[in-house]
Amino acid sequence: MDITKFIINYRQPSQYIFGGENYIEIYKPVDKVFKRTQVFENTSLFDIDNYGIEEIKRELADKETGLILNSANFIFNILEFEKIPFWEGLRKDLVQWRLQKVFPEDIGLYEHDFFKLDKNKLLSILFKRALKEQLEKTFGENGIQLVYLGNSTIEIMNHLKKLKTGPDFFIEVDKSLSVVVFLNNSVPYYIRKFRSDKDVDITPEIVKTVNFVKKNYSIVPAVYTIVSNAAGFGFDAVREQLSRLEIRELNFEQKKNLLLPA
Numbered sequence: 001m002d003i004t005k006f007i008i009n010y011r012q013p014s015q016y017i018f019g020g021e022n023y024i025e026i027y028k029p030v031d032k033v034f035k036r037t038q039v040f041e042n043t044s045l046f047d048i049d050n051y052g053i054e055e056i057k058r059e060l061a062d063k064e065t066g067l068i069l070n071s072a073n074f075i076f077n078i079l080e081f082e083k084i085p086f087w088e089g090l091r092k093d094l095v096q097w098r099l100q101k102v103f104p105e106d107i108g109l110y111e112h113d114f115f116k117l118d119k120n121k122l123l124s125i126l127f128k129r130a131l132k133e134q135l136e137k138t139f140g141e142n143g144i145q146l147v148y149l150g151n152s153t154i155e156i157m158n159h160l161k162k163l164k165t166g167p168d169f170f171i172e173v174d175k176s177l178s179v180v181v182f183l184n185n186s187v188p189y190y191i192r193k194f195r196s197d198k199d200v201d202i203t204p205e206i207v208k209t210v211n212f213v214k215k216n217y218s219i220v221p222a223v224y225t226i227v228s229n230a231a232g233f234g235f236d237a238v239r240e241q242l243s244r245l246e247i248r249e250l251n252f253e254q255k256k257n258l259l260l261p262a
Contacts, residue, residue: 013066013148016260017056019045020070020229021175026059027260034257045069045135053142066148067135068259070174070229074151075110075126076191077102084116095124117187125151150261153179153191156227158262161186167250168221169213171206171238173228178202180209182221190217203237210245225250227258 016027016034024045026038038059043052045067079098085091095114099107103126110126117123132149139146153172160166166186172179176197182190192209196202214220224247226235239249 011064011147012261014063015061016066016068016148017045017060018068018070018152018229018259021072021177024048024056025229026056027257028061034260045138046131048138053138057142057144060144064145064147065139066150066261067139067146068150068152068155068261070177071151071153071172071179071193072174072177073127073131074153075103076153076193077124077126078117078189078191079114079122079124080120081122082120084120084122091122095122099124117189121187121189123188125154127151148261152259153181155261156258157181157183157186157188159258160225162262163252167223167225168219168247169210169224171202171224171226171228173202173226173233173235175233178205180206182213182217182219184219199233199235200237203241206238207241207245210242210247221247223248223250225252225255227255229259 014029018025018027022042022044024040024043025036027034028037029035030037040052040056048056077099079095081094081098085094092114096107099112107126109129111129111132112124112126114122114124135149136146152174156170156172160170160183163186166183168184169180169182172181176195178194178196180192181188190213194205196205210221224242226238226249228235242249
């Protein structure tokens, strides 16, 4: 799997904006490592006013910029086929046909990309075209050079696949939004999103998801990792419950900036 291009990927940016749950972060290189330099609370890129975008612009250098969004507005589907066509056109037609059977909306309203995971599976990603156009307009009208637009969950996958020994699943938490992704040899095979306003509420949801995977995929996860951008969000209950299930947490030295491109 090599998920390196989605939505916009012209070239490597000099700085990044991360659009999270009701906050926006700025990342700039400090000693050759991207570090968070500013946080704007209680705001979103999708409903920001002129004053807000001016505040953000003042924090940016006059350089090419990348934008990473959390998964709130992304739709993931892992599709399995008996055989995946070699030709790109036939492959696209097959994916569109399958999505039309399971997706209730008009796919034409979405930016759609898909990636081959293995010989039988594809990862399909949908993002509303109107949202992309809105972001491009906001950045363009304010003179911010947007050259990269990506997704946090995909960026985490790309980082983890570079580990010699990675987790069996990861838990991504951004305030009320949680994404749990199960991996087999770094290849995703099950993705679930859910919302919980309190950190204690995510524990039963994660346990329920683990049990679902055990039952339906006949795989027993043994190692996990947590990726969180949510300040003050505790995970003691999650860690305790997963420890009881004999699932251990993986911590690794490079566990920084997993939300930014690998």
